[in-house]
Amino acid sequence: MKKTVNVGLIGFGTVGRGLAEALHRHQERIAKQCGLHIRLTKIFARSLTALPPEYATAQLTHSADDLINDPDIDILIELIGGIEPAKTFILQAIAAGKHVVTANKALLSQEGQEIFTAAAAQGVEVGFEGSVGGGIPLIKGLKEGLVANQILSVMGILNGTANYILTRMTDEGIAFAAVLKEAQQLGFAEADPTYDVEGIDTAHKLAILMSIAYGMNITHAQIATEGISRIEPLDIDFAREFGCRIKLLAVSRSLESGEIEARVYPTMVPVSHLLASINGAFNAVEFCGDLTGSIILSGAGAGKLPTGSAVAADVVDIARKIAAGSVSRVPALSYLAEHVTDRKIASSEELRSASYLRITALDKPGVLANIATILSRHGISIESVIQKGREENEPVAVVILTHTASEAAVAAALAEIDALAAVTAPTVRIRMLAEE
Amino acid sequence: MKKTVNVGLIGFGTVGRGLAEALHRHQERIAKQCGLHIRLTKIFARSLTALPPEYATAQLTHSADDLINDPDIDILIELIGGIEPAKTFILQAIAAGKHVVTANKALLSQEGQEIFTAAAAQGVEVGFEGSVGGGIPLIKGLKEGLVANQILSVMGILNGTANYILTRMTDEGIAFAAVLKEAQQLGFAEADPTYDVEGIDTAHKLAILMSIAYGMNITHAQIATEGISRIEPLDIDFAREFGCRIKLLAVSRSLESGEIEARVYPTMVPVSHLLASINGAFNAVEFCGDLTGSIILSGAGAGKLPTGSAVAADVVDIARKIAAGSVSRVPALSYLAEHVTDRKIASSEELRSASYLRITALDKPGVLANIATILSRHGISIESVIQKGREENEPVAVVILTHTASEAAVAAALAEIDALAAVTAPTVRIRMLAEE
Numbered sequence: 001m002k003k004t005v006n007v008g009l010i011g012f013g014t015v016g017r018g019l020a021e022a023l024h025r026h027q028e029r030i031a032k033q034c035g036l037h038i039r040l041t042k043i044f045a046r047s048l049t050a051l052p053p054e055y056a057t058a059q060l061t062h063s064a065d066d067l068i069n070d071p072d073i074d075i076l077i078e079l080i081g082g083i084e085p086a087k088t089f090i091l092q093a094i095a096a097g098k099h100v101v102t103a104n105k106a107l108l109s110q111e112g113q114e115i116f117t118a119a120a121a122q123g124v125e126v127g128f129e130g131s132v133g134g135g136i137p138l139i140k141g142l143k144e145g146l147v148a149n150q151i152l153s154v155m156g157i158l159n160g161t162a163n164y165i166l167t168r169m170t171d172e173g174i175a176f177a178a179v180l181k182e183a184q185q186l187g188f189a190e191a192d193p194t195y196d197v198e199g200i201d202t203a204h205k206l207a208i209l210m211s212i213a214y215g216m217n218i219t220h221a222q223i224a225t226e227g228i229s230r231i232e233p234l235d236i237d238f239a240r241e242f243g244c245r246i247k248l249l250a251v252s253r254s255l256e257s258g259e260i261e262a263r264v265y266p267t268m269v270p271v272s273h274l275l276a277s278i279n280g281a282f283n284a285v286e287f288c289g290d291l292t293g294s295i296i297l298s299g300a301g302a303g304k305l306p307t308g309s310a311v312a313a314d315v316v317d318i319a320r321k322i323a324a325g326s327v328s329r330v331p332a333l334s335y336l337a338e339h340v341t342d343r344k345i346a347s348s349e350e351l352r353s354a355s356y357l358r359i360t361a362l363d364k365p366g367v368l369a370n371i372a373t374i375l376s377r378h379g380i381s382i383e384s385v386i387q388k389g390r391e392e393n394e395p396v397a398v399v400i401l402t403h404t405a406s407e408a409a410v411a412a413a414l415a416e417i418d419a420l421a422a423v424t425a426p427t428v429r430i431r432m433l434a435e436e
Numbered sequence: 437m438k439k440t441v442n443v444g445l446i447g448f449g450t451v452g453r454g455l456a457e458a459l460h461r462h463q464e465r466i467a468k469q470c471g472l473h474i475r476l477t478k479i480f481a482r483s484l485t486a487l488p489p490e491y492a493t494a495q496l497t498h499s500a501d502d503l504i505n506d507p508d509i510d511i512l513i514e515l516i517g518g519i520e521p522a523k524t525f526i527l528q529a530i531a532a533g534k535h536v537v538t539a540n541k542a543l544l545s546q547e548g549q550e551i552f553t554a555a556a557a558q559g560v561e562v563g564f565e566g567s568v569g570g571g572i573p574l575i576k577g578l579k580e581g582l583v584a585n586q587i588l589s590v591m592g593i594l595n596g597t598a599n600y601i602l603t604r605m606t607d608e609g610i611a612f613a614a615v616l617k618e619a620q621q622l623g624f625a626e627a628d629p630t631y632d633v634e635g636i637d638t639a640h641k642l643a644i645l646m647s648i649a650y651g652m653n654i655t656h657a658q659i660a661t662e663g664i665s666r667i668e669p670l671d672i673d674f675a676r677e678f679g680c681r682i683k684l685l686a687v688s689r690s691l692e693s694g695e696i697e698a699r700v701y702p703t704m705v706p707v708s709h710l711l712a713s714i715n716g717a718f719n720a721v722e723f724c725g726d727l728t729g730s731i732i733l734s735g736a737g738a739g740k741l742p743t744g745s746a747v748a749a750d751v752v753d754i755a756r757k758i759a760a761g762s763v764s765r766v767p768a769l770s771y772l773a774e775h776v777t778d779r780k781i782a783s784s785e786e787l788r789s790a791s792y793l794r795i796t797a798l799d800k801p802g803v804l805a806n807i808a809t810i811l812s813r814h815g816i817s818i819e820s821v822i823q824k825g826r827e828e829n830e831p832v833a834v835v836i837l838t839h840t841a842s843e844a845a846v847a848a849a850l851a852e853i854d855a856l857a858a859v860t861a862p863t864v865r866i867r868m869l870a871e872e
Contacts, residue, residue, distance in 0.1 A: 135728030
C-alpha cells in the first residue's frame with residue numbers, strides 16, 4: 001500500500017489557497033482517517049515570486065509542464081478556472097496518467113464530455129465536488145448516497161451572489177442596482193456580474209448536476225436561462241403578499257415523455273418550501289429520488305475554505321483509491337461511460353407553469369379587459385388580479401397570477417399584451433414553483 | 437472483476453421490504469452504475485410461509501444460519517432491529533468473513549465498538565447509513581464529503597415522530613397527548629412511544645453521528661436526554677412570541693476544553709435558523725465544519741423506501757469495493773481504528789445555555805420577587821418576564837427568559853423555586869438555541 005500521495009496545484013487564487021490551507025491544517029487528521037500522507041509538492045502560480053512561508057515545503061513553479069511531466073505527482077488539481085488553458089492542462093495531465101481534481105464549472109459544463117471520456121480511457125479519476133455548491137457534499141451525496149434512486153428532479157439555489165442580492169432586496173426593500181453596486185464594492189460580486197445575475201453560472205452548475213442525476217450528456221448551452229436583473233422591489237412586495245419569496249432557481253425534471261426539463265429562472269417559492277428559507281450567499285439543492293423523496297442539502301456555496309474543503313475531499317477520495325488500488329470504482333458521472341446517454345431536453349415552449357405577470361399599463365378604462373381577453377384567447381386562465389395605486393394617465397402595476405399554462409401560450413400572450421398602446425414597459429414574468 | 441454480488445437479508449419488515457424493493461426496482465440501473473449485478477438470494481423471515489411473488493427469485497428461510505453459513509453470500513443485511521439476536525447474527529456473519537449492512541441504531545449506539553472492532557479485525561465492512569436520518573446521505577456526507585474538516589458541532593432533528601407531534605402542536609394548537617394518540621391511531625407513532633418522545637431514539641442516532649464526527653467511542657447512555665412529553669401548547673405559544681419554534685434537538689459540540697458536549701432536549705430554535713423550518717416527520721442535521729461552516733442535510737427521516745434507499749446505497753458501496761478489491765478503503769467510523777479515541781463527555785452541570793422557564797405559581801404578591809431573588813442568588817440574570825392572565829388564588833404561568841447560565845445553577849435554582857409554597861407544578865424548562 002502506497003503511503004504517500006503527491007499532489008500538484010495549478011492556480012493559487014482564492015480556492016487554491018483554501019485547498020492548500022485545508023491540506024496543511026488537517027494533514028495529521030487526514031492521515032488518521034486514510035492512513036496515508038497527502039503532500040502538496042508543487043504549486044504553479046505565475047504571479048508569485050515566492051510562496052507564503054507556511055507552504056514553503058512545496059515548490060513554486062511558473063510552468064505547468066513542471067507538474068504535468070513530474071512522474072512523482074499522482075493528482076493534479078486545476079484551480080485557474082475558465083476554458084483555456086485549464087482544458088489543455090487537464091487533458092495533458094490525463095494523458096500523462098494523472099488523476100485530476102477541478103472546481104471548474106464553466107469548463108466541465110461545456111467540455112466535460114471530452115474530459116470525462118479521456119479520463120475513462122486512461123483509467124484515471126476526475127473529481128469535481130468543488131464545482132457546485134462550495135463545501136456542500138452534493139456530488140458525493142447524489143452519486144453515491146442516492147445511487148439506488150431514480151432521480152426525478154433536481155432543483156436549487158446555486159449562485160450565492162444572486163441569492164445574496166435577492167435576500168437584501170427582500171429584507172431591506174433596496175433596488176437591484178443598488179444592492180449589486182454595494183456587493184461589488186464589498187467584493188461579493190464580480191466587476192462583470194453577468195454570469196451571476198443572468199443565471200449563466202447557475203446553468204453551468206445545473207448542467208453538471210444533471211449529467212450525474214440523469215446519466216446524460218448535457219452542456220449549459222442547452223439550458224434556457226433567465227436572470228434576476230429585471231426584478232424590482234415591487235415584485236418582492238407582491239411575492240410577500242402571496243406568501244412567497246423570489247429565488248433564482250435551477251430546475252430540472254425527468255418528464256413522463258422521457259424528455260428532460262432544464263431551466264434557470266427567477267421563481268416565486270412558497271415560504272413553506274425549505275428553499276424559500278435559504279438566504280444570503282447560501283446555496284441549497286433539492287434532489288427528489290423515487291425512493292427517498294425530497295432530500296435537501298445546503299451550506300455556503302462558495303468561498304476560499306468551503307470550496308477548498310470540497311476540493312480536498314476529492315483529493316482524499318482519490319488518494320484512498322490510489323492506496324487501495326481501486327481507481328474508477330465510482331464512475332465520474334455516476335453511470336458507466338457506456339451507459340451515459342443523450343437525452344432530449346424538452347423544448348421550453350412545451351413546458352408549463354403558473355405565472356406572476358406584472359404589467360405596466362396606463363390606468364385607462366378597458367385596459368384590464370383587453371389584457372384579460374388576450375390571456376383568455378391563448379387559453380390562459382387567471383387566478384387573481386391585483387392593481388395597486390391609481391393615477392390618471394400614469395402607468396400602474398397590474399399584477400396577474402395565472403393558472404398553469406404552456407410557455408408558448410404565455411410568450412404569445414405577452415407579445416400581444418406588451419404591444420398594447422396602454423402598456424408602457426415590458427411585462428415582468430416570474431414563474432411560480434410548481435406544487436409537488 | 438467479480439460480476440455478481442450476492443446479498444442475504446435478515447428481517448422482512450417495513451425496511452426489509454423497502455430494501456428488497458429498492459434492489460428489485462433498480463436492478464438494471466444499479467448495474468449500469470457499478471457494472472455488476474446485486475442479487476438478493478436469501479431472505480430470513482420467520483413469520484412468512486412464502487415470499488411475495490416479486491421476490492420469488494430469493495429463497496425464504498426460517499434459519500439465520502442458512503445465510504450466515506452460505507459461502508455464496510457476500511453481504512449480510514440485518515434489519516430485524518433490537519439488540520439480540522441482531523448482535524449475534526452480525527458478529528457471526530463478520531466471523532464468517534461477510535460484510536454487514538444494518539440500520540440498527542439501538543444496537544450500534546450501544547454495542548457499536550465491539551461490532552466495528554470485530555469487523556476491522558476481519559477486514560470486512562459494516563455499512564450503517566440507514567441507521568440515522570432515513571434516506572438522507574448523512575453518514576457518507578460526513579465521513580467522506582467533510583473528510584477534510586474538523587467537525588466543530590453536530591446538531592439536528594433526528595426523530596420524525598417527535599417532530600411530527602411538535603409540528604402538529606405548533607400548527608394546530610393541539611395538546612401533546614391528543615396528537616400522540618392520533619399519531620398512534622394513524623400508525624405514525626409506536627404503541628409504546630417512549631423511545632421517540634423521550635429522546636432516546638434521538639440519543640441513539642446522535643451517538644452514531646458523534647462517533648464518526650469526532651472519531652470517538654461513545655454509547656447513547658453517555659448522552660443526557662430529555663423528551664417533549666411535558667411541552668404544552670402554552671409553551672408553543674410563548675415560543676412563537678419569542679420568534680422561535682420548539683424542536684427536539686440532538687446537540688453535540690467539540691468544546692475548547694477538549695471535552696465533548698452531548699445532549700438531547702427540547703429547544704427554542706429561532707425561526708431564522710433553517711432547523712426551525714423542518715416540519716412534520718422530516719429530519720435534518722447541521723454539521724459545522726471548520727472549513728465549510730454550517731452544512732445542513734434534510735429529508736424523510738424514516739420509512740420503508742427512504743430507509744431502504746440508504747441500506748441499498750450501502751450495499752452498492754460495498755459491492756463496488758468487493759468488485760474493485762478495495763474493501764476497508766474508508767474506515768467504518770471515519771478514523772482508522774487505532775485513532776478512534778475515548779473523549780470525555782462534558783458533565784452536563786458544566787454546560788451553559790439560556791433558558792425559557794415556565795413557572796406555575798399562584799398569583800400572590802411577592803411570588804415574582806421570591807423567584808427573582810432565587811435566580812439572582814444563583815447568578816442567573818433575567819432577560820425578560822412575562823405573566824399572562826390573572827386570577828386571584830388560581831395558578832398562572834410566569835415565563836422567564838434567562839441569560840446564559842450553567843446547568844448546575846439552573847438546576848439548583850429550579851429546585852428552590854419548585855419548593856416555594858406558591859409554586860404549584862414543576863417548572864417547565866426549555867433551552868434556547870445558542871447563537872452561533
